[in-house]
Amino acid sequence: MIEPFRLEGDRLLLLDQTLLPEREEWIDIPDAPAMEKAINRLAVRGAPAIGIAAALTLAVQAAREMDTRMGMARLGMYAQRLISTRPTAVNLAWAVRRVVEAAWKAQKENSEIAADRWAAVIRAEALAIWEEDRAASRAMAANGAALFPKGERFLTHCNTGGLATGGGGTALAVLFELHRRREDGITVWATETRPLLQGARLTAWELQKGGVPFWLIADSAATHTILRRRIRGVLVGADRIARNGDTANKIGTLGLALAAREAGIPFVVVAPTSTIDPSTPEGDGIEVEDRPAEEVTGVRGMPIAPPGIRAENPAFDVTPADWITAIVTERGVHQGAPYDLGRPVDTKPGP
C-alpha cells in the first residue's frame, strides 16, 4: 500500500507528489510552516491525506514545545493557518480540530501537564486519526465493491488512491478491490485531471504499481468514453459533502456525473464520514477554492498559452445530490437522493 507520509520518531517525512511519477522524493517537515507550504503547493493533496498530514504536523510541532501554555497558544495559531490552506476540504478542518481538542482536554484535565506528556497525547490522537483512516479505506473498499456485483469497465477522476489518504484510498480503493474480486480483473479509464494532472501522474502511477489494466484519457474524452465505451460505473472521491448530499470534488466531476446520468450508469462518491459537513445544508454553501491562473496557462511550469492572458481556475465543482447514485463511506452506503447526512460526524468512525 502506498502512503504519502511517514513518521520516524519525531521526524515527519512527506512524499513530494508534485515530483511524481518521475521521482519519489521524501521531504522533511520539521514544523507547521513547512507543512503549510507543502499543502499550498500540493506536495500532499487529497482531502483525507491533508487532514492526517496536518494532524501529524501538529504532533511534530508539539514535540518541539518546552512549555505547554505557550505550546497550546502556538498550536491554536498553527491549526488556524493549516485549516485555511485549503478552504474546501472539510477533512482538514476536522482532523486539525480533533487534535486541538485533544490537546485542550489534556491541559484542562491537568493544568500542570509536562510538555512531553502533552505532546504524547497529541501524537496519539494524530496516529489514531491515521489508523482510523486506514481502517476506513478498507471498509469503503468493501462497501463500494459490493455495489458492483457485475461489470468490468469503470471510469475514475483525479487521484483517490493511497496517495490521497492515510490508507488505501477512497474511490480507487474500491476499484482495486473490484479488480481483486473479479476473476478476469477490471479495466479502469482514468482521466488525466487538468490542470494539475493528478490522474496522469498519480492515478496512473498507482494503477501501474498495482497491476490494474487501465487507459489514460484526456478530460475532454470523458463524456465520449462514458456514453460510447460501455462504462459500467463512474467512481470519484470528495472534498466536502453537504448534508443533503451535494458534493464538492475536483473540477470536472460535475461533467462526469452529468454524463453518467445520461448513460444511465451509477455515479458513486466514495469518501470517509469525515468528508461530510453536516453544518453545510447544501452545495450552495460550499466555498470553492480558486487556484492560480498559472496552473491553467502552463503545464508543470511550462507555458502553453500566450503570455499575459487571463485564466479561471476553480479547483472544485459541486455535483448536485440528485445526480449521485450512492455515497459510500466506511460505515456503509447511502443510496439515492434525497440524502440526509445530518448526523453529527462521529470522531471515532469505524467499520
Add this chain to the structure above:
Amino acid sequence: MIEPFRLEGDRLLLLDQTLLPEREEWIDIPDAPAMEKAINRLAVRGAPAIGIAAALTLAVQAAREMDTRMGMARLGMYAQRLISTRPTAVNLAWAVRRVVEAAWKAQKENSEIAADRWAAVIRAEALAIWEEDRAASRAMAANGAALFPKGERFLTHCNTGGLATGGGGTALAVLFELHRRREDGITVWATETRPLLQGARLTAWELQKGGVPFWLIADSAATHTILRRRIRGVLVGADRIARNGDTANKIGTLGLALAAREAGIPFVVVAPTSTIDPSTPEGDGIEVEDRPAEEVTGVRGMPIAPPGIRAENPAFDVTPADWITAIVTERGVHQGAPYDLGRPVDTKPGP
C-alpha cells in the same frame, strides 16, 4: 485577419501552428508529400483549412509537372494520399476531389492541353475554393451573430478562427462579429482543448490579437462554467456533419453539448456547407480518427505520465443532432432537430 497559408507565385508557405503561440514560423511546402507530413503533425489543422491547404498543394504540385498525362496520374495518387491523412474531416476530401475534377475536366476538354495551362486551371480552382471560404466565413459570422441578439458571455472549444479556415473562421468568426456588434463587447470562455491545446495555444492567441476579452479554462472546468457562470451560448465548429445533423467535432464537444442542454442554453455548430456529408445518413457512420497515445501521455513533447502506460486518444466525438440547437452555414441557419441536410453539396457555395 489571420490566414494559415500564403501563396507567393508558385511558392506555398504554411504557418506552423505547432509552434504557436511562442513562434510564428512559416514553412515551405514544395510538394504534396511535404503537405501530407504537415497535416499529419497538425502544422495545419481545422477542417476548412486543411481542405484549402491540400487544394493549394495540388496546385503547387501541378505547376511542377512537364507532361499533363503523367501529371494527372500523379495528381490522382497525391490526392488519395492527402485525403487519407485525416479521415474524419470531410472538407478535405471535398476540396481535393473538386480540384481533381477540375483537372480531369480540363484534360478531357482538350487532351493536348499544355502542362502550364492545365496547372493554371488547377490553381484557379484552388484559389476559388479559398476565396469562397473567405466569403463563407463572412456569411457564417453574420448568420451566427443574428442568432444572439442578446448576451455577452459565450463559451467555445478548440480553435475555429482564422487559423482553422481560409478566412475569418467559423464559430470564432461569429464571436468576433458579436464582439463588434455589442456596445460593450462580449467575453469568451475558451477551453484549452487537450490533448493538443488548440484552445490555449491558438484560440487564446487569436482572441488576444483581436482584442476580445476572454478567460482560458481547463476542459475539466467547462461543465461547471456552463452550468454556474451564466454562459449565454456555446459555439463550436465541425469536422463532419451527417445528413441528419449528427456532428463530429473535436473531442470534448459532446460534453459541452450535454452541459448546454442541461443549462437550457443554445448549442450552435458553425461550419461551411462543405462540412456536411450527405452520403453519411447519421453519426454512427462517421469514422473517428484515433491519434497517437503520446499526445495524451505528454504535453507538447514533455511526458506527464509514467512510461509504458496505455492511453486512448480519439480525436473527435459525435454529438447527436438532438442536442444541437442550430447549425449555421454560409447559406443560413438550420434551426433545431430533426435536421435534413440531404441536399448534395454545391461546389459553388456562396452567401
